[in-house]
Amino acid sequence: MSQSLLTVRDLRVTYHTAGGPVPALRGVSLELEKGGSLGLAGESGCGKSTLALAILRLLPVETDVEGEIILDGHDVLNLNPGGLRAVRWTSGAIVFQGALHALNPVQTVGDQIAEPMLVHETVGSDKEARVRTESLLGRVGLTGNRADSYPHQLSGGQRQRVLIAMALACDPLLLIADEPTTALDLMVQAQVLALLSELKRERDLALMFITHDLSVLTYACDQLAVMYAGRIVEEGPGWEIFEDASHPYTRGLAAAFPTIGDMSSRLAPSGLGGDPPTPGNLPPGCPFHPRCPLGRDECRLEEPELRVSGAGRRAACILV
Amino acid sequence: MSGRGRFLTRKVAGSVLTLAFVLVFNFFLFRVVPTDPVASMFRGRGVPQEALDNLRTAFGLDQPILTQFVYFVRETVQGNLGISYQTRQPVWEEIVSRIPATAALVGISAILSALIGTFGGIVAAWRRNTWKDHSITSGTMLFYSMPDFWLGMILLVVFAVVLGWFPVGGIVTAGTNATGLPLLLDQLRHMFLPALTLTLAYLGEYALITRSSLLEVMGEDYLTVARAKGLLDRVVRRRHAVPNALLPVVTLIAINFGFVLSGAIAVESVFSWPGLGKATAEAIRGPDLPMLQGLFLVFSAAVIFFNLVADIAYGYLDPRVEDR
Amino acid sequence: MTSVALQRRKATALRVWTQFRLSRQGMVGLGILAVFVLMAVAAPLLADVRELNPVYARSQGNPLWGPPGEFPPLGTDYLRRSVWAQFVWGSRVSLFVGLAATVLTILIGSVIGIVSGFVGGRLDAGLMRITEWFLVIPFLPLAIVLAAVLGRSVWNIIFVIGVTSWPSTARLLRAQVLTVKQRLFVDRARSLGAGGWHIVSRHILPNVSGLILANATLAVPISILTETTLSFLGLGDPGAASWGKTLEEAFSNGAMIINAWWYFVPAGLGILAVVLAFTLIGRTLEEIANPRLSGER
Numbered sequence: 001m002s003q004s005l006l007t008v009r010d011l012r013v014t015y016h017t018a019g020g021p022v023p024a025l026r027g028v029s030l031e032l033e034k035g036g037s038l039g040l041a042g043e044s045g046c047g048k049s050t051l052a053l054a055i056l057r058l059l060p061v062e063t064d065v066e067g068e069i070i071l072d073g074h075d076v077l078n079l080n081p082g083g084l085r086a087v088r089w090t091s092g093a094i095v096f097q098g099a100l101h102a103l104n105p106v107q108t109v110g111d112q113i114a115e116p117m118l119v120h121e122t123v124g125s126d127k128e129a130r131v132r133t134e135s136l137l138g139r140v141g142l143t144g145n146r147a148d149s150y151p152h153q154l155s156g157g158q159r160q161r162v163l164i165a166m167a168l169a170c171d172p173l174l175l176i177a178d179e180p181t182t183a184l185d186l187m188v189q190a191q192v193l194a195l196l197s198e199l200k201r202e203r204d205l206a207l208m209f210i211t212h213d214l215s216v217l218t219y220a221c222d223q224l225a226v227m228y229a230g231r232i233v234e235e236g237p238g239w240e241i242f243e244d245a246s247h248p249y250t251r252g253l254a255a256a257f258p259t260i261g262d263m264s265s266r267l268a269p270s271g272l273g274g275d276p277p278t279p280g281n282l283p284p285g286c287p288f289h290p291r292c293p294l295g296r297d298e299c300r301l302e303e304p305e306l307r308v309s310g311a312g313r314r315a316a317c318i319l320v
Numbered sequence: 321m322s323g324r325g326r327f328l329t330r331k332v333a334g335s336v337l338t339l340a341f342v343l344v345f346n347f348f349l350f351r352v353v354p355t356d357p358v359a360s361m362f363r364g365r366g367v368p369q370e371a372l373d374n375l376r377t378a379f380g381l382d383q384p385i386l387t388q389f390v391y392f393v394r395e396t397v398q399g400n401l402g403i404s405y406q407t408r409q410p411v412w413e414e415i416v417s418r419i420p421a422t423a424a425l426v427g428i429s430a431i432l433s434a435l436i437g438t439f440g441g442i443v444a445a446w447r448r449n450t451w452k453d454h455s456i457t458s459g460t461m462l463f464y465s466m467p468d469f470w471l472g473m474i475l476l477v478v479f480a481v482v483l484g485w486f487p488v489g490g491i492v493t494a495g496t497n498a499t500g501l502p503l504l505l506d507q508l509r510h511m512f513l514p515a516l517t518l519t520l521a522y523l524g525e526y527a528l529i530t531r532s533s534l535l536e537v538m539g540e541d542y543l544t545v546a547r548a549k550g551l552l553d554r555v556v557r558r559r560h561a562v563p564n565a566l567l568p569v570v571t572l573i574a575i576n577f578g579f580v581l582s583g584a585i586a587v588e589s590v591f592s593w594p595g596l597g598k599a600t601a602e603a604i605r606g607p608d609l610p611m612l613q614g615l616f617l618v619f620s621a622a623v624i625f626f627n628l629v630a631d632i633a634y635g636y637l638d639p640r641v642e643d644r
Numbered sequence: 645m646t647s648v649a650l651q652r653r654k655a656t657a658l659r660v661w662t663q664f665r666l667s668r669q670g671m672v673g674l675g676i677l678a679v680f681v682l683m684a685v686a687a688p689l690l691a692d693v694r695e696l697n698p699v700y701a702r703s704q705g706n707p708l709w710g711p712p713g714e715f716p717p718l719g720t721d722y723l724r725r726s727v728w729a730q731f732v733w734g735s736r737v738s739l740f741v742g743l744a745a746t747v748l749t750i751l752i753g754s755v756i757g758i759v760s761g762f763v764g765g766r767l768d769a770g771l772m773r774i775t776e777w778f779l780v781i782p783f784l785p786l787a788i789v790l791a792a793v794l795g796r797s798v799w800n801i802i803f804v805i806g807v808t809s810w811p812s813t814a815r816l817l818r819a820q821v822l823t824v825k826q827r828l829f830v831d832r833a834r835s836l837g838a839g840g841w842h843i844v845s846r847h848i849l850p851n852v853s854g855l856i857l858a859n860a861t862l863a864v865p866i867s868i869l870t871e872t873t874l875s876f877l878g879l880g881d882p883g884a885a886s887w888g889k890t891l892e893e894a895f896s897n898g899a900m901i902i903n904a905w906w907y908f909v910p911a912g913l914g915i916l917a918v919v920l921a922f923t924l925i926g927r928t929l930e931e932i933a934n935p936r937l938s939g940e941r
Contacts, residue, residue, distance in 0.1 A: 088550035116549040465919040470912035582784035619785040
């Protein structure tokens with residue numbers, strides 16, 4: 001029986017903004033085993049990036065975070081600062097989107113990869129760190145001498161690989177990839193996806209893959225969770241959900257990615273009309289019902305909980 | 321030639337070219353003057369016309385303009401900037417003797433305004449929208465909006481005339497025979513108020529730029545990444561945020577130096593500080609044209625040089641600059 | 645201008661004004677400016693212009709260096725003249741020179757910036773070289789040297805300021821024109837056969853006019869402060885009693901030594917207030933044009 005590497009129970013996150021409190025996550029629960037893979041899909045504003053940041057407690061200090069997050073046996077939300085810093089990057093690491101802003105422009109790429117090694121003392125000396133850095137760069141498909149380059153000297157795909165190498169620096173058990181392929185060319189996307197799958201197999205890495213592109217997730221992940229308006233509205237085995245979704249939103253998302261090659265459809269799922277609701281301004285009852293093709297009057301009354309919709313599957317819709 | 325060598329050569333050549341244009345400008349500027357330089361030099365002295373004509377020939381004023389220009393460049397490069405109308409001494413010597421006083425005053429003021437202004441900007445950004453931020457931002461804007469010499473006048477009246485804590489002007493107490501440390505202390509006492517004036521008047525830009533630069537950096541993803549790696553907050557700030565935020569400040573040092581130096585013209589006058597600024601104010605009263613020409617050249621050269629240094633330093637600090 | 649374009653202009657102006665009204669710093673700036681403009685305009689009603697004449701002042705039996713207590717509201721100076729009168733009438737000169745010099749600066753800077761950005765090529769490179777030169781040269785010494793050569797008059801001062809301040813405006817506008825040029829619709833207009841002038845007036849100007857306005861408002865403080873400094877150094881028009889000239893007279897006649905604060909404090913405060921007003925207004929306009937600047941993220 002595989003142990004759970006990451007357990008999230010009823011996570012609620014509320015931001016404090018100039019316009020008042022904004023509930024970004026409204027009760028999210030999930031579980032990820034060691035070496036497992038979970039895809040997290042949804043449009044912008046659904047809370048998926050917030051979830052990624054919450055797992056390592058990286059949200060701004062004023063944010064309200066309630067619930068429970070257990071990572072590698074650690075109760076993340078109640079760790080003292082020293083304990084928290086020790087857990088970061090060693091138990092779990094994040095691969096951000098590879099835009100220029102995720103890397104410090106005035107530091108070499110090699111220094112940035114080596115930095116966590118030195119901070120967590122997983123290497124004994126600068127020289128060792130350098131050796132490890134070059135081998136990591138090699139593993140992600142770049143040459144070792146790239147360590148002396150600055151971020152602006154690399155292409156988008158190369159920067160993404162650097163971010164992956166950096167995330168692996170302390171041999172984490174969990175890798176959270178937040179939109180790692182979004183701004184990349186299709187060819188490069190495929191390469192990066194393949195790389196992530198290989199790494200996962202080699203190192204028995206648990207992978208949490210966050211994106212709005214459902215087709216990418218079905219390739220990379222065993223389990224799938226679809227998010228809408230700060231909650232999970234469907235979860236289960238990846239392929240099953242893609243082929244035969246229970247929740248109308250998932251069906252819309254799946255239908256919105258017809259062919260590989262249509263760039264514009266990747267950015268805004270066109271199978272669904274309208275826009276996702278703003279987190280501070282949710283419709284009554286089921287937040288999806290204004291855009292739902294199967295919406296009924298009862299949908300407005302009460303927000304549905306997740307209920308079983310198949311073997312190992314759940315969906316939050318009254319039609320299930 | 322290596323990339324770095326190319327970069328340096330390009331920058332230095334650019335500065336030399338700019339300085340050359342200053343020379344050309346200087347030359348043609350005073351040829352535009354309707355008044356005859358020789359006549360204005362001997363104004364009201366009843367010198368016979370013949371003597372004036374001889375002088376004109378001696379100055380080469382009857383030569384074609386191109387020849388005059390060549391003489392001008394040759395003499396300037398050799399350090400001959402002409403004779404001051406007012407003192408009859410070589411302009412070069414008048415200027416050189418006054419450089420130390422201005423260098424000390426402007427040097428200290430520029431450094432202090434940079435340090436205090438930048439620090440203020442960092443605090444304002446870190447405590448954004450608190451009373452600290454608002455008071456720093458408003459305070460610096462207030463000082464920035466007043467004439468620098470007027471601030472000097474106010475400080476002079478309050479601290480020197482009314483309270484008597486500091487001397488009213490000059491660089492040393494009149495009739496003093498002090499040397500060594502006591503002399504230095506006396507000079508510092510005299511420098512306090514003018515330096516305070518220039519520092520207060522020019523720290524505003526530093527605070528403003530540092531603040532907005534740091535705010536921009538604080539929103540960048542790579543800071544979140546640094547925290548995610550398990551770094552202490554203060555290490556994130558020191559190693560990742562501040563170096564990036566301070567890059568625009570390096571450029572500002574060059575620009576602001578020019579302003580502080582120019583500000584010294586009026587401020588030195590207010591405090592009778594015997595430097596290049598006061599010399600400029602006195603030269604205006606003539607108008608002592610050779611002196612003004614020489615001073616303009618020296619001011620320009622100083623600012624051009626400073627800009628060059630800051631440009632090169634920035635090129636080294638920011639890896640994104642091409643052709644390193 | 646077509647009526648459609650006119651409507652659009654009006655709508656934009658209205659939108660800007662509504663946003664402006666919400667900004668506290670903007671309204672404070674506008675308020676201060678209004679007070680001083682009123683003062684300048686209503687000068688004859690506020691102070692007798694004869695008070696500026698030392699002969700008249702003497703004939704009135706005014707005290708010498710009289711403090712405000714003795715001679716309200718602001719006392720007298722070394723020539724027995726009313727300081728209040730100098731303050732009120734001085735506002736006229738300071739404001740006028742500041743605004744006129746700014747108009748000249750903006751005019752030169754805009755033309756050069758727009759032409760340079762629009763035409764491109766060698767003209768652009770050449771103009772930019774000149775602009776760079778001006779930007780490196782210390783601006784006040786240059787102004788001093790020019791003013792010393794040209795002579796002391798109000799128009800010379802306006803000319804000197806205009807001719808030395810245009811570079812930053814030119815650079816800003818050129819950058820903006822380059823951005824606008826890259827947009828598709830300019831190419832489309834070209835392909836439709838539109839001439840250069842048409843493109844500039846119909847497409848480029850509307851897109852840069854907001855920038856020009858914000859830049860102009862922020863350039864006025866520089867003009868005013870420069871005029872003040874030039875007058876203080878003795879390069880101002882001897883006949884024009886600007887605030888800078890008041891400060892020069894105060895300094896030259898020892899007002900500081902005898903602590904005749906009523907003579908030099910008001911003029912400086914006037915400059916401070918007006919400069920602050922324009923800065924606040926300019927910053928508000930900038931924030932409206934570029935919401936990112938106000939700190940909203």
